[in-house]
Amino acid sequence: MTPRTCPPTPAVDPAANPDDELARMAAALGHPARVRILRFLLTQRECFAGAIVDHLPLAQSTVSQHLKVLREAGLIRGEVEGLHICYCANSERLRSVAHLVEALVPTPPKVPS
Amino acid sequence: MTPRTCPPTPAVDPAANPDDELARMAAALGHPARVRILRFLLTQRECFAGAIVDHLPLAQSTVSQHLKVLREAGLIRGEVEGLHICYCANSERLRSVAHLVEALVPTPPKVPS
């Protein structure tokens, strides 16, 4: 009904173990266009969807769909602002993703004193 | 010709910018089964392919394909060891992936003294 929604950012799924959570985030990041969108959003701090479309060699509808994937993963947030929609990266969520990945890196085998 | 190959670990693609690299790694991590395989490998330090198959509710051929994806992303390594193939996580590569993700997290806006 409302195309201009920007779903309330599903945020973290509480009923997901870290493995599934990580897989979900990784899947959202698993496309070059989405990584570029994210990076662009980070360098601009925020911007309208149109700017992102201009920045990528993809059709508007395609970009919109990538934005949706990122939104549903909670990696970005969109806010209606008059006629535009202002997107920005969700730093908090990005940090939590970074932690999930770091948790995967084995700690160097501890050498007992 | 040689089914028991364990391709030489394509490792890092030098001709890839960080965005594409990150997307490639994320795509490899973007499936719950693969994250579980990786985690299993990390808790065991190493193990035969059969053990991984036993650990997952998937057919042997399916697991083998997931292993291939992880291998081609350089996230794990396999070594022929007699009749088995011994897999282990590539910590170095995992660390580099962690760094790629961390590089995405905005540094807190620096407050000039």
Next chain:
DNA sequence: AAGCTATATCGTAATTTATCGATGATATGC
């Protein structure tokens, strides 16, 4: 109200992915 702009959604085609069973290849043991 009528038109315009910005963006989401829909319908669809093409590609990729996930999964399985079956097969093939190698190494081991007899």
Next chain:
DNA sequence: GCATATCATCGATAAATTACGATATAGCTT
């Protein structure tokens, strides 16, 4: 050499992803 175990690859199939143009919707502007 022959049977067996272990694992990769193949072929098929179903499902998901990606991409696009077309359409619809919400909010300005006049």
